[in-house]
Amino acid sequence: DTAVSQTPKYLVTQMGNDKSIKCEQNLGHDTMYWYKQDSKKFLKIMFSYNNKELIINETVPNRFSPKSPDKAHLNLHINSLELGDSAVYFCASSQRRAIEKLFFGSGTQLSVL
Amino acid sequence: GENVEQHPSTLSVQEGDSAVIKCTYSDSASNYFPWYKQELGKGPQLIIDIRSNVGEKKDQRIAVTLNKTAKHFSLHITETQPEDSAVYFCAASNKVTGNQFYFGTGTSLTVIP
Numbered sequence: 001d002t003a004v005s006q007t008p009k010y011l012v013t014q015m016g017n018d019k020s021i022k023c024e025q026n027l028g029h030d031t032m033y034w035y036k037q038d039s040k041k042f043l044k045i046m047f048s049y050n051n052k053e054l055i056i057n058e059t060v061p062n063r064f065s066p067k068s069p070d071k072a073h074l075n076l077h078i079n080s081l082e083l084g085d086s087a088v089y090f091c092a093s094s095q096r097r098a099i100e101k102l103f104f105g106s107g108t109q110l111s112v113l
Numbered sequence: 114g115e116n117v118e119q120h121p122s123t124l125s126v127q128e129g130d131s132a133v134i135k136c137t138y139s140d141s142a143s144n145y146f147p148w149y150k151q152e153l154g155k156g157p158q159l160i161i162d163i164r165s166n167v168g169e170k171k172d173q174r175i176a177v178t179l180n181k182t183a184k185h186f187s188l189h190i191t192e193t194q195p196e197d198s199a200v201y202f203c204a205a206s207n208k209v210t211g212n213q214f215y216f217g218t219g220t221s222l223t224v225i226p
Contacts, residue, residue, distance in 0.1 A: 004156070041200055043157070043216040056213055090156050099145040099206050102214065104156030 003027050006091045006105040013081055014113055021076045021108045023091030031055075032074040033102070034066060035090040043090070049074055081112045115140040117205050119217025126193050127225050134220045136203035137185040143205040146186045147214070148177060151200045160201075161188070193224045 006023040013019055025032060033056075034046040048056035049068040063079045074091060088107045094100035116139040126132050136146075144165035149157035163170045163177045163186065170177050174193075179186040190197055203217040 041151075041219040041221075043202060043219075045213055048213070092156070099208065101147065101159050101162070102149075102157075104149075104158065106154070106156050 002106075004091055004093055004103050004105040006089075006108055008108060009106065010109050010111075012111045012113065015081055015083060017081050018077070018079045019081060019110070020078070021089055021091075021110075023074045023076070023105060025072055025091075025093040025103070027093060027095075027103060028072075029093040029095050029103070030071055031094045031096060031100075032068065032071070033092040033094075034074065034076050035092060035104075037088040037090060037107070039087070047074075047076075078110075081110075083112050086110055086112045115143060115205055115207075115215040117203060117215045117217045119203050119220060121220060122218065123221045123223075125223045125225060128193060128195060130193055132188075132190045132193050132197070132222055132224075134188045134201055134203070134222070135185060136187070136205075136217050137183075138205040138215075139184065140205070140207065141181075141184065142207045142209055144208070145206045146177070146179060147204050147206075148175075148188050149202045149204065149216075151202065151219075153199075157202055190222075193222075195224050195226050198222055198224045 004025045031050045033048045047066040052068045065077045068074045091105040092102045119136045147162035150160045151157040174191045176189040200219045204214040206214045
């Protein structure tokens, strides 16, 4: 069983479209995250949820909206996609809201044309 | 906020040789320093971590050293093998930042058979 799974793995879309990426973890963890990895491999946190509560919200455009229906799921919806949104998006989870090991999903490569 | 710098950005070694990757951090409150390995097409995976009350930690061919005074920590891989080829990320975190990890910019390691 995959611990942290995200779908889709690849997403190719036109500028201006709205798209969603889904993430699920079966580890029983309390905390989930979205990270963005740009073309230079730089990893930057976007959001973090602890038991469905938003605890980290970095300076991300409000076109990005995370949603956590339960603590095992954290989805990312992106409105009005722009060229600069092209990147790999990683979902991750950790057991608690603390300094803990992160478990990453395999990533969603988003290409905006 | 925390600033983590990582060097070198690329590293090539012959199989069997050692590889060393270095990171510096700026926030003296940082007390947890994990290292992640990212293979092509996959998410980062924790390979070793160290907390600030420890100066060195080893796990088989991998070791991490921490110098709190100088605010730097290093990853050492001995007897490198082709399967060690990947991108390696250091990170720093502390209680104040909670579960917000600040990642280095990554080192692409190539082990030449």
